[in-house]
Amino acid sequence: MERLGKLVEWNDARGYGFIVAVDAPGQRYFLHVHEYRRMGRRPEVGELLRFVVERQPDGRWRAVDVARAVSVAHRQVRATTGRRHDRASPLTWLPPVLVVLLGALLAWAAWHGLLPAPLPMGLLAINAVTFVAYWIDKRAAQAQARRTPEATLHLLELLGGWPAAWLAQRVLRHKSRKENYRLVFLAAAFVNLAAMALFLIGEPIAA
Structure with missing residues (x-):
């Protein structure tokens, strides 16, 4: 299930940070840059993100399939482009x-x-x-x-x-x-x- 959260901490040199979900402000989720759909940019502290939660082998939770929370129109264009790329x-x-x-x-x-x-x-x-x-x-x-x-x-x-x-x-x-x-x-x-x-x-x- 996709969730909405805010990037509250980011170490750009090491490529990881933490997201706090809007519906669970006390829970932090680890984010690695490889799970971030970059769209030509790097993550920034304070931006809203859409993500899916996945349990790591050590039992902790991490954020995967992470993307910026953008407008509906932008999401539709990106989804169409993604489907074309996926089919190819x-x-x-x-x-x-x-x-x-x-x-x-x-x-x-x-x-x-x-x-x-x-x-x-x-x-x-x-x-x-x-x-x-x-x-x-x-x-x-x-x-x-x-x-x-x-x-x-x-x-x-x-x-x-x-x-x-x-x-x-x-x-x-x-x-x-x-x-x-x-x-x-x-x-x-x-x-x-x-x-x-x-x-x-x-x-x-x-x-």
Whole structure:
């Protein structure tokens, strides 16, 4: 859930500071410059910011996906520009291409009798678990409760749950803005797809 706050402290040399939420003036949230949508400028003490709260591994809260609280018209222009940039990014258009490749690989293996019977059920199971894990983490983020570690989500993706992870990112709008996270997700998808291709195609080649 997006919140509104004021930047009350900023160390520009070290690139971090603290935000105080408007609805909770006694709570300070850590802000790193990497989480600030710069728009060609640096954070300034006293400015109003929109942000999402996320729990750090040490249990403390931090502000992520931080941007200036600007006019509605400015927000609409920025949102439109952001959507265009997102659609042009390989992080957006490549995952569905990989899903199609996975479907084609499984169909080819089934047609040639190379698809092990437990594999489709195993893929369904791991993808169901992955989607539920994303949903639980989304609910936890909204409730500011204990989060699912990102390493756990990436492990599920690597084990074959990456199609459901991509679907959850689009449907639940969760983990869909963090570029670093999406890069690791895409790497997990590539590794899993390559391993499955070697497993399914490698047997007839070896024979």
